[in-house]
Amino acid sequence: MKIGSIRMLRHFVAACQNETIHKAAKTQFLSQSALTKSIRQLESNLGVQLLLRTSKGVTPTIFGKALYDRARRVEVECDLIEKELAEMASGHGGQLRIGAGSVWSSMMLPRVLARLYTERPGAEFTVLRSSGGRFAEQFENDEIDIGVGAFDAFIDYAEPNSADFVCEPLCEISTSFFAHKDHPLHQKAEALPEEASTYPYAAFRLDRELRNRVGRYFASRGLTQPHTALVSDSISGVMEILKVSPMITCLPTPLGDIANAFDVKAICMQDSPWIIKTGIMHRKAGLGYQLLEDLVEELRTESAAFPQ
Numbered sequence: 001m002k003i004g005s006i007r008m009l010r011h012f013v014a015a016c017q018n019e020t021i022h023k024a025a026k027t028q029f030l031s032q033s034a035l036t037k038s039i040r041q042l043e044s045n046l047g048v049q050l051l052l053r054t055s056k057g058v059t060p061t062i063f064g065k066a067l068y069d070r071a072r073r074v075e076v077e078c079d080l081i082e083k084e085l086a087e088m089a090s091g092h093g094g095q096l097r098i099g100a101g102s103v104w105s106s107m108m109l110p111r112v113l114a115r116l117y118t119e120r121p122g123a124e125f126t127v128l129r130s131s132g133g134r135f136a137e138q139f140e141n142d143e144i145d146i147g148v149g150a151f152d153a154f155i156d157y158a159e160p161n162s163a164d165f166v167c168e169p170l171c172e173i174s175t176s177f178f179a180h181k182d183h184p185l186h187q188k189a190e191a192l193p194e195e196a197s198t199y200p201y202a203a204f205r206l207d208r209e210l211r212n213r214v215g216r217y218f219a220s221r222g223l224t225q226p227h228t229a230l231v232s233d234s235i236s237g238v239m240e241i242l243k244v245s246p247m248i249t250c251l252p253t254p255l256g257d258i259a260n261a262f263d264v265k266a267i268c269m270q271d272s273p274w275i276i277k278t279g280i281m282h283r284k285a286g287l288g289y290q291l292l293e294d295l296v297e298e299l300r301t302e303s304a305a306f307p308q
């Protein structure tokens with residue numbers, strides 16, 4: 001690198017700002033000779049004269065003026081980097097990208113992040129919807145730092161990479177089929193899977209594992225999977241169409257509170273389609289990052305209080 005070091009740039013900037021080597025050296029806690037040597041080495045590295053030396057002090061040459069403008073930006077960036085790393089180390093700042101399943105992103109994570117942000121107003125959180133195998137894709141593409149949600153599909157991915165990942169189970173969540181409160185399936189004390197299979201189905205595009213499990217649920221009973229009439233990214237969009245159509249969908253049971261706001265409720269059936277095992281997933285390289293470790297602790301606390 002021709003410039004040599006950030007330290008040389010700082011010495012040059014100090015000389016430009018203080019206009020004399022004597023004053024600049026004091027600000028850098030150096031002798032005049034040491035500061036002069038550093039600036040001359042920088043000039044030698046770049047092959048141009050940066051400062052004009054007179055009896056009154058120093059002024060930048062045309063080359064020095066060009067370097068000064070950029071060196072100041074470098075200096076500011078270095079200060080920001082030092083500040084950001086210090087905040088990250090203390091847990092009072094930093095950034096986290098979180099992949100979260102539907103129950104976590106809608107119900108549990110907002111409370112967790114609110115508590116964290118109250119204590120660490122300098123932190124920045126990004127939440128991406130995720131589920132099942134989608135976590136693996138997001139880690140592969142470096143889109144998230146930590147995931148929380150459906151666990152099983154990620155375990156299959158993480159097991160061969162166990163040296164790289166931490167996988168910690170949290171809690172189990174049941175699932176249910178849902179329909180509008182006036183749907184014919186709600187008129188029965190207990191609906192049968194073969195009856196549910198005759199109605200069109202609304203699916204969530206991002207949750208491929210959920211869609212696959214719905215298919216396996218009906219196939220295991222010798223039934224044809226309901227026709228998928230709608231695929232959407234939006235929970236509220238699915239709820240709205242359930243209000244005005246005979247479609248059904250499958251959701252984690254705790255999302256019933258959200259569904260109720262749309263006059264949608266869980267269908268009483270013989271059994272729950274399955275139990276979702278949820279957990280925390282992150283790379284071992286994140287260990288020691290205080291903000292991530294504080295988030296993990298909050299997730300543990302929230303899951304312990306969540307009704308199962």
